[in-house]
Amino acid sequence: MTTYRLHCFPESGNSYKLALMLALCGQDVELIWTDFGGGVTRTAAWRESVNEMGEIPVLEEDGLRLTQTAPILLRLAKRHGRFGGADESQHFEILRWLFWDNHKLTSYMATYRFQRAFTPSPEPAVLDFLRGRIDGCLAILERHLQGLPFAIGDKPTVADISMLGYLCFPAEESGYDLAASHPAVSAWIDRMAALPGWRAPYDLLPGKRLHRHR
Numbered sequence: 401m402t403t404y405r406l407h408c409f410p411e412s413g414n415s416y417k418l419a420l421m422l423a424l425c426g427q428d429v430e431l432i433w434t435d436f437g438g439g440v441t442r443t444a445a446w447r448e449s450v451n452e453m454g455e456i457p458v459l460e461e462d463g464l465r466l467t468q469t470a471p472i473l474l475r476l477a478k479r480h481g482r483f484g485g486a487d488e489s490q491h492f493e494i495l496r497w498l499f500w501d502n503h504k505l506t507s508y509m510a511t512y513r514f515q516r517a518f519t520p521s522p523e524p525a526v527l528d529f530l531r532g533r534i535d536g537c538l539a540i541l542e543r544h545l546q547g548l549p550f551a552i553g554d555k556p557t558v559a560d561i562s563m564l565g566y567l568c569f570p571a572e573e574s575g576y577d578l579a580a581s582h583p584a585v586s587a588w589i590d591r592m593a594a595l596p597g598w599r600a601p602y603d604l605l606p607g608k609r610l611h612r613h614r
């Protein structure tokens with residue numbers, strides 16, 4: 401049995417992706433709260449000893465340190481035989497949505513939410529720009545999920561877990577009431593939340609919280 405340790409912090413949707421995947425696979429994980437707000441991931445010592453990319457999350461598997469949620473999710477799917485694709489074409493679809501999520505949806509949403517809720521004086525023009533990009537991403541996802549129950553078909557995969565990462569946090573933080581603005585996305589979140597073992601981000605990732613400015 402693999403021993404998992406996750407370097408994380410509660411507000412991190414990227415950490416939530418891995419914690420949720422492990423929970424849905426019935427795996428125990430030791431959480432290592434990391435002082436992201438205090439700047440520890442920017443220190444040379446942390447980058448030398450934990451992650452040269454300066455990012456959270458880091459997943460330790462029996463002491464082996466892994467980073468980047470997309471390949472980690474794929475690796476966990478393979479090991480635990482859950483949330484992977486059934487064949488080559490499904491695997492391609494999973495990769496397609498994982499790349500899109502990392503480049504677009506998560507990237508813009510994480511930056512926007514951090515600026516909006518956890519930064520003392522965010523620049524309004526920056527917020528406007530990021531919100532425009534997220535609106536575009538959510539419109540794409542909304543349209544896609546009007547035709548499918550899950551990202552690549554009738555079963556949930558790591559593509560869903562990845563795209564969900566930043567969409568389950570409170571609307572006061574994200575600035576999006578998805579039930580009102582994006583009903584297909586909201587219904588998809590409800591389907592994901594009905595999976596056995598699902599838990600909300602702040603239930604799964606306890607620990608000292610960042611100061612919220614709004």
Ligand SMILES: N[C@@H](CCC(=O)N[C@@H](CS)C(=O)NCC(=O)O)C(=O)O
Nearest residue numbers: 412413414454455456457468469470
């Ligand atoms: N693509 C990375 C993104 C990780 C990431 O951006 N994590 C945030 C915290 S949730 C971070 O450490 N940001 C630091 C930075 O961008 O400098 C992944 O999937 O693991």
